[in-house]
Amino acid sequence: MPVSDYIVTIGLEVHCQIKTNTKMFCGCQTSFADEPNTHTCPTCLGLPGALPVLNEFAIERTILSGMLLACSTPPTVVWDRKNYFYPDMPKDYQITQMDLPLCLGGGVPLYDHNYPKDAQKSIKNPGKVVQLNRIHLEEDVAKSTHLANSTLIDFNRAGTPLMEIVTEPDIESAEETFAYLKSLQQILIAGGISDADMDKGQMRCDVNISVRKNESDPLGTKIELKNMNSTSAVRRAIHYEVARQCQALDSGETLVQATWRWDEELGETQEMRTKEDAHDYRYFPDPDLLPITTADYIEKVRPLVPELPHEKSARFQKELGLTEYDASVITSDVQLVSYFETTIQSAETSGKKVANWIINNLLGLLNEKSVEIKESPVTPEKLAEILNLIEAGTVSNTQAKDLFTALWDAPEKDPAALAKKMGFEPADTGAIDSLIDEVIAANPDKVAEIQGGNEKLLNFLTGQVMKASKGKANPKIVTDGLKAKLL
Ligand code: ZN
Ligand code: MN
Numbered sequence: 056m057p058v059s060d061y062i063v064t065i066g067l068e069v070h071c072q073i074k075t076n077t078k079m080f081c082g083c084q085t086s087f088a089d090e091p092n093t094h095t096c097p098t099c100l101g102l103p104g105a106l107p108v109l110n111e112f113a114i115e116r117t118i119l120s121g122m123l124l125a126c127s128t129p130p131t132v133v134w135d136r137k138n139y140f141y142p143d144m145p146k147d148y149q150i151t152q153m154d155l156p157l158c159l160g161g162g163v164p165l166y167d168h169n170y171p172k173d174a175q176k177s178i179k180n181p182g183k184v185v186q187l188n189r190i191h192l193e194e195d196v197a198k199s200t201h202l203a204n205s206t207l208i209d210f211n212r213a214g215t216p217l218m219e220i221v222t223e224p225d226i227e228s229a230e231e232t233f234a235y236l237k238s239l240q241q242i243l244i245a246g247g248i249s250d251a252d253m254d255k256g257q258m259r260c261d262v263n264i265s266v267r268k269n270e271s272d273p274l275g276t277k278i279e280l281k282n283m284n285s286t287s288a289v290r291r292a293i294h295y296e297v298a299r300q301c302q303a304l305d306s307g308e309t310l311v312q313a314t315w316r317w318d319e320e321l322g323e324t325q326e327m328r329t330k331e332d333a334h335d336y337r338y339f340p341d342p343d344l345l346p347i348t349t350a351d352y353i354e355k356v357r358p359l360v361p362e363l364p365h366e367k368s369a370r371f372q373k374e375l376g377l378t379e380y381d382a383s384v385i386t387s388d389v390q391l392v393s394y395f396e397t398t399i400q401s402a403e404t405s406g407k408k409v410a411n412w413i414i415n416n417l418l419g420l421l422n423e424k425s426v427e428i429k430e431s432p433v434t435p436e437k438l439a440e441i442l443n444l445i446e447a448g449t450v451s452n453t454q455a456k457d458l459f460t461a462l463w464d465a466p467e468k469d470p471a472a473l474a475k476k477m478g479f480e481p482a483d484t485g486a487i488d489s490l491i492d493e494v495i496a497a498n499p500d501k502v503a504e505i506q507g508g509n510e511k512l513l514n515f516l517t518g519q520v521m522k523a524s525k526g527k528a529n530p531k532i533v534t535d536g537l538k539a540k541l542l
Contacts, residue, residue, distance in 0.1 A: 062267050062272075067222045075215075081098035083098075100213070119359055125162060132346065133340055136340075143208055164184045166241065167383065169387075179231075262280040262292065277312050279313070381410045441462070505541055513534055
């Protein structure tokens with residue numbers, strides 16, 4: 056049967072490094088791309104007898120993540136040892152949480168703008184919230200680099216606080232998975248919890264995929280794709296894997312639960328090992344760490360919960376009159392939100408106009424010049440000054456765009472002074488006044504219609520005056536002048 060007739064079920068385990076200065080169970084500095092093995096001590100090297108000491112900040116950040124995602128936190132949580140052998144973890148167990156993790160339940164809202172661009176027109180479950188099973192806190196292992204005949208191990212990463220965010224098998228497609236990862240990233244960044252940069256390995260995910268024929272069938276055999284580190288690769292891998300599983304079932308094969316990997320270069324999945332069952336890890340409570348009671352942490356963290364992107368978006372629509380689209384663009388990036396919010400503080404114009412300007416002019420120029428918003432030469436304060444010049448009738452919208460571009464190249468200049476230098480002065484009101492009279496005289500039929508109630512035609516007459524002034528007049532002043540004379 057065709058692939059599209061199969062029911063696809065996906066569950067995700069996302070490992071995300073928490074932004075902390077020090078490691079989870081020792082005082083070593085967390086780092087990225089430093090000289091290998093320079094941030095280590097007996098604890099994170101796993102030397103016998105070294106004891107763990109909790110990083111409370113990491114615990115707080117995990118509870119905060121849970122609050123952002125509507126999870127609950129049990130009154131007592133426990134640390135467990137997950138036993139297995141691997142060279143990147145010489146003490147032979149990872150400290151993690153099994154039965155009593157820091158967060159339970161909750162969900163991740165999928166934002167429309169986080170679906171792949173080509174899939175945004177056909178979102179199957181708009182407004183979906185992907186159900187979470189849990190978030191637990193654990194330690195990262197060392198980083199292995201495999202060479203032809205040897206493996207290098209860097210313990211700088213060992214012991215970095217790592218949250219594991221586990222979904223229920225609640226995702227239906229590669230596109231939803233993509234949107235899930237982007238939305239989760241956006242929320243964790245907005246909460247200041249993690250930079251969640253997949254390129255830097257700060258966020259990695261394991262993807263569990265199964266297919267079945269009918270809704271009434273039990274979930275199909277699960278294949279796990281390990282350690283994916285790019286959202287677009289995850290999307291490609293799922294498409295490939297789903298097709299492969301469907302084809303196998305079509306030809307009567309029995310799938311075996313196993314761990315596979317995605318080969319980006321070949322564009323295919325490959326089998327690594329059949330899955331060891333969870334009890335092989337022989338979890339047991341870590342005797343070096345006492346259970347912790349969470350009440351005090353919860354009280355401490357509660358006031359830190361920030362307004363989430365979708366909450367901000369709703370507020371911008373309600374209070375500032377932004378369209379849903381504009382609000383979602385503005386809230387799609389923390390830097391952009393902060394730019395917008397700073398601009399509206401000093402702009403004497405509507406939030407809607409500020410949003411329009413940022414989306415239509417600023418983002419365009421940033422894109423064209425490949426500059427990030429936080430590096431924008433035109434600061435929010437300067438943009439507000441430009442918008443105020445428009446509002447005061449000193450420059451027209453078109454002139455403001457030129458002014459904006461000029462300011463981009465000379466950001467230290469004062470917008471008002473620069474406008475003057477560019478010859479953008481409030482046009483001679485007497486001259487404009489006579490142009491308005493000329494246009495009124497030349498269009499008696501339009502004037503009659505306007506006076507009969509069709510005020511939309513004011514735009515037409517404004518256009519005529521603008522043309523006659525060779526674009527120099529300020530359209531707002533022209534319209535006001537026309538209204539004063541005609542209505
Ligand atoms: Zn250490
Ligand atoms: Mn884990």
